Amino acid sequence: MKKKIIIYILLIVSAFLLFAPILYAISASFMSPKDIYAGKLFPSEFNFDAYREVMDSIPLLHFLWVSFVMSFMAMVGQLVLSSLSAYAFVFIPFKGRNLIFFLFLSTMLIPWEATIIPNFLTILHLNWLNTYQGLTFPFFALPFGIFLLRQHFMTLPKELWESAQVDGCSRLRFFFKFALPLSKSSLSALAVYGFLTTWNKYLWPLLVTNDDSVRPVQIGLKMLIAQEGSSQWNMVMAAVVMILLPTLLLLFIGIKYIREGLTAGAVKG
């Protein structure tokens, strides 16, 4: 019992430490600039000025909408492509299967930044600047997703596959009726992961868009930060809080699945 209490105290303290920057961001969003520069932890008086000013100075709600559409599209694309290719790697025997799989995996070693210019040129010549498909297509093929789902599909009992075949179940039918429903946790984990990473993208959206109507919220955030002059940090923090809310919500809902998904198949090979 005593041990448990100590562990819980330690957990609470470390949770608080980890969460402190976000708590400060919330607190700072209610401060006046003077409070922030004076290094205060709590606002001397609560005001919502920063929120109002943010709404006035950038189309934040629109940016949020764009971010949402963009992240959702990337998430859907990743789920569809990853699950189909993982399925092929596990259940369809073909020559060089492993070689191709490892080739896919090895692309994880190439940093995204190295491919940014070729990707950009492709999008440019497809005339996809300022479009949602330009924003999301390069993220659809996700080796991590393929890997995650392949490992999970491999844990499905071989007998299931064999008996389904004996009963005359088609490949596609097996995919929909067995493979996908049995991998819910991994799929959800991948969905949350895909959504959040796309949500946080900055450089790519900046490159492929020239118009505020298709720009996500991270660019809006950067617009609030001054280059040489002083930024109004209360406004920046207010924007950060508003941007965080959807991601936090998603995380709260999805954390269970992420945990299950990422450890699924970790024990059994």
Next chain:
Amino acid sequence: MKKFSFLFIALASILAFTLAGCSNDNPSSVSGAKGDSGKDKTNIELWHSLSGDNGKNFEKIVDEFNKQSDDVHVKAVYQGGYTDTITKIRAVGDKEVPALLQASGTNRKYLAESDFVKPMQDFIDDEKFDTSGIEENVLNRYTIDDKLYSMPFSSSNAIMLYNKDMFKEVGLDPESAPATYEDIEVASKKIKDKTGNVGFSFATIGWYFEELLANQGELYLDQDNGFSGKPTKTLVNEEGGQKIFKWLDKMNKVGTFKNYGSNYEDPRAPFLAGQLAMYLDSSANVRTMVDQAPFEVGTAPLPVPKGVEPNGATVGGNSMYITNKLSDEEQQAAWEFIKYTVSPKVQAEWAAATGYFPVTKDANGESALTEAYDKYPQMKTAVEVNSNTPATPEMSGPLSDEGEQFRTIIEAAQEQVYEGTDPKKALDDAAKKIDELLE
């Protein structure tokens, strides 16, 4: 189970739908972007890096231009920081280039040599546009091989800000700020002894080193800072540079100098919190600091080593380029906008709203600006320093397309000194690295 396959198919069809929809989508979104502008006007884009309050003020200027112009509509697009904008314009190549580009002075050599910029001089010569109204030393900074490649828009320089209340508290004269390195040392010592506060600091940004060097009238690169030929060697580790590094090292060791970080913002917080007495900042930020500070803020020119005459400050800020890939009509439209931006009225408004100082001399007489100066007399220091600065290569800053890397090298050297490396060694090593880049 059924639900699940339905969901999957639904998702897949959304995907297919967007795929199919995209090819039709594109033209409409492009024309949609231009839809809000005037009908018969020439529409051009301008890429800029102004964010925060400056971004808002800049958009106001663009809006006013659009309102008063009968045949040109400018759409200002924010493209991230100065470096992001350069990255982007490098990537787009021939397609999608904007008619106008705003860039920082550090990139002026790269842009002048690039194949997508049309020299501003061509427009000036075609129209016999009179540039004598523009501050000479500002023009000089952007003139390469007797050709003006871009039109200066905002200019700022580095100045020293100090806490007048703290000066009073420790018995220093709040009306005369220390002017030499040695005076700063003495004043800082006094402040540290009496209040425990830090005397002096500035953000570890290579620009400040350039400014301190220029103020001594020293060159950064040979070949007149690169203005009279391709530079082969850096002069940062000559006597002038050594003096700066030794001074920083000395003050850092006794604790009267403190390194707060490498962002413009970093020393501002301790200054406003009353923990730092003096620091260097961009003059573009003076107005905000005066507004934010709970004490009286003073401004002063940059310091020099004892026995050296102060020369002034090099000009920071940004300028505007016209690209050469678009039609003549669009280029002329861009030129219309450029002329508007250097008119005294616009320059005065811009300077009054931001803290940059005007690049056009006549702007100083405009009421918008004189009112701002009456309210914020601290803003005048930068203007005075600038008008006393001679138009010489020393005061125009190093001209090289590696300018950004030089700064990174100097910043690293400064950090080494703060951590205890011998200042001479750190600077000599930095010079060696810069020389390698010049080869």
